[in-house]
Amino acid sequence: MNILVVGxxxxxxxxxxxxxxxxxxxxxxxxxxxxxxxxxGVDGYHFSGVAAVGIPIDIDDLRQAGIETCDAVAIAxxxxxxxxxxxxxxxxxxxxxxxxxxVTDPALKNFFTKEFGLRTVCTTNLTVESMLLGLLDDxxxxxxxxxxxxxxxxxxxxxxxxxxxxxNRIRPPEGDLLYGVLRADTTVELAVEPMxxxxxxxxxxxxxxxx
Numbered sequence: 001m002n003i004l005v006v007g008x009x010x011x012x013x014x015x016x017x018x019x020x021x022x023x024x025x026x027x028x029x030x031x032x033x034x035x036x037x038x039x040x041g042v043d044g045y046h047f048s049g050v051a052a053v054g055i056p057i058d059i060d061d062l063r064q065a066g067i068e069t070c071d072a073v074a075i076a077x078x079x080x081x082x083x084x085x086x087x088x089x090x091x092x093x094x095x096x097x098x099x100x101x102x103v104t105d106p107a108l109k110n111f112f113t114k115e116f117g118l119r120t121v122c123t124t125n126l127t128v129e130s131m132l133l134g135l136l137d138d139x140x141x142x143x144x145x146x147x148x149x150x151x152x153x154x155x156x157x158x159x160x161x162x163x164x165x166x167x168n169r170i171r172p173p174e175g176d177l178l179y180g181v182l183r184a185d186t187t188v189e190l191a192v193e194p195m196x197x198x199x200x201x202x203x204x205x206x207x208x209x210x211x
Contacts, residue, residue: 004029004070006056006086007077011102011123013038015074017045029054029065030077057085059093072098080108087118109211113149122211126150129210143210150211155182155203166195167204176206 001024005016008030016039020026027050030036039047054061056077067073073090075083080103087101100119103109109122129152143152154176162170168191172178180190184201198204 001025001071002066002069003027003072003074004062004065004067006030006062006065006073006075007083007102008032008035008038008051009076009078010038012074012076015076016047016049020047020049021045025049027052027066027070029056029061031055056082057089059089062086062089062094067094067096070094070096072096072100075099075101077102080105084108084112084118087112087120088116091118121150125211129208145211149209152208152210153179154206154208156206158198158200158202158204160200162198163200163202165198167191167198168195170198170204172206176208179205179207181205 003019003024003026005012005019005026005028008016008028012028012030016026016028028036028039028047029052031054033053036051036053039051050066052061052065054065056062067090073096075086077083077086083101083103087099090096090099100121103112103120103122104124106122106125109120109125112118113120143150167178167181170178178191180188181196181198182188182203182205183199188205189196
């Protein structure tokens with residue numbers, strides 16, 4: 001794929017590096033020439049694509065960075081407002097097929113996803129979710145991203161008092177969905193009728209929106 005990354009901070013530079021190492025054709029744009037220096041000197045890596053200095057919301061600068069021939073644009077500047085504007089320009093003016101942008105404000109993520117159909121990743125939501133899971137050391141988590149939303153699947157060991165109970169008698173935490181049970185033999189049974197009966201060694205699976 002031909003991919004343009006807008007913003008070359010820590011996140012943007014790592015996105016560029018990984019995409020290029022995966023074999024994609026990558027260009028990167030930032031308003032600061034100093035930020036573009038992040039692309040060099042890490043583990044012997046040397047960026048081989050086009051690096052452009054320009055104003056992210058300037059249409060001519062975006063053209064010079066190669067947006068007109070892009071299959072996808074990833075936007076990762078530190079400014080939510082700039083990120084959203086660049087995403088709208090890429091989607092509505094240049095008709096880039098795939099556009100994804102970082103935001104830090106959870107309220108902005110919800111608004112721009114629902115009102116404008118933009119694919120967003122909220123770093124604040126993901127950080128909070130990861131830290132909470134780290135604090136609750138009796139839980140394990142896996143996540144999957146579908147569309148613009150990341151769902152976390154959290155497993156919690158069955159307490160002895162719940163052994164022998166039907167799964168639907170377990171009350172999930174607020175905001176969570178009772179998803180199923182992970183058996184000791186690593187098989188999963190969903191929370192559907194006939195409802196699984198909990199056994200010693202089981203782990204209850206809850207699903208929650210992480211991003």
